[in-house]
Amino acid sequence: MKTLLVIGTGGTIAGAAPAATQTTGYHAGAMAVSQLVDDLPALAEIASIRTSQPFSIGSQHMASSNWLELALLVREAQADAGVDGIVITHGTDTMEETAFFLDLVTNDRKPIVMTGAMRPATAVSADGPANLLGACRFACDAGAAGRGVLVAFGDRAFTAASVTKVHTLHTDGFAARGDAVSGELVAETVQWRRPPQEPPRPFAGLALPASLPPVALILQHVDCDAAVVAWQLGRGAHGIVIAGSGNGMMPVPMRAALAQASRSGCTVVRASRVAGGPVVRNAEAEPAERDDALGFVASGYLPPLKARILLQCCLAAGLSRAQIQALFDRY
DSSP: OOOOEEEEEEGGGGOBSSSTTTTHHHHHOOOOOOHHHTTOOGGGTTTTEEEEOOOOGGGGGGHHHHHHHHHHHHHHHHHHOOOOOOEOOSSSHHHHHHHHHHHHHHOOOOOOEEOOOOOOOTTTTTHHHHHHHEEEEEEESSTTTTTEEEEETEEEEEEEETTEESSSOOOEEEEEEGOOOOEEEEETTESSSSOOOOOOOOTTTSOOSSSOOOOEEOOTTTOOOHHHHHHHTTTTSSSEEEEEETTBOOOOHHHHHHHHHHHHHHHEEEEESSSSOOBBBBBBGGGGGHHHHHHHEBBBOOOOOHHHHHHHHHHHTOOOHHHHHHHHHHO
């Protein structure tokens, strides 16, 4: 029997409400992860479980300092010969961001699987127990190795780079861009739908920094005030990700403001607010407006939230813009 470390960080899966019929109006992270495990005796049939609780918060409160603490704990578990896999319970609001950060900075081929819930643990219709059991099944399966960090939800497993939250309330609240489901639970058996593709994981061998560089995210919209760029620079932004329209597009004032930021040393990444498709480099008609001329990085298939995290790690590692673009291209 394999040994799993189940790390609790709070979230709805550990939430408690005054009444069993309540699926909103609950306190996230009210229960310890050890209690979640004790309340699910079926776990003992598939793995020996250890638990750890570095913090207990709703994931809307997640900060990069929490990420760094969690990454250190995961790295320690990866180096522990007595641990075969790691499962992390987490709130759903920012799960896709935490999963992608961990995917960038952790190493080893031990499975790392994140899960959570859309309904609190006290609800009569709680989905957390089934999700936790499913995550442990995925983590115990030999086929989970070499896939990077996975998010297991509703009997499906998604890669950290592709997963996204798609509904605010439904229990099947997660999907993958391009419907890239990695694996499924069918009659309590893990079935992998895609072959393992080792993610780049470019920072797994680097020491974790004391903090991550500040990177701003700007949503382009009609009448968006380009002065927000100068404001972000004044707040100390080392990088800016623009969630542009279409193929990462923006109007002339915004492009001019970002070009000035780029010339001043701020790294600018063009991403898209559109749910599917890539941001293509140098797609403008006029050469003077293309990425090469302006010093911009094109995000490729990474959506804005994850483009921001990758840029933070790139800046922390001191990568050049050419190196940053090459890394975005790998995704």
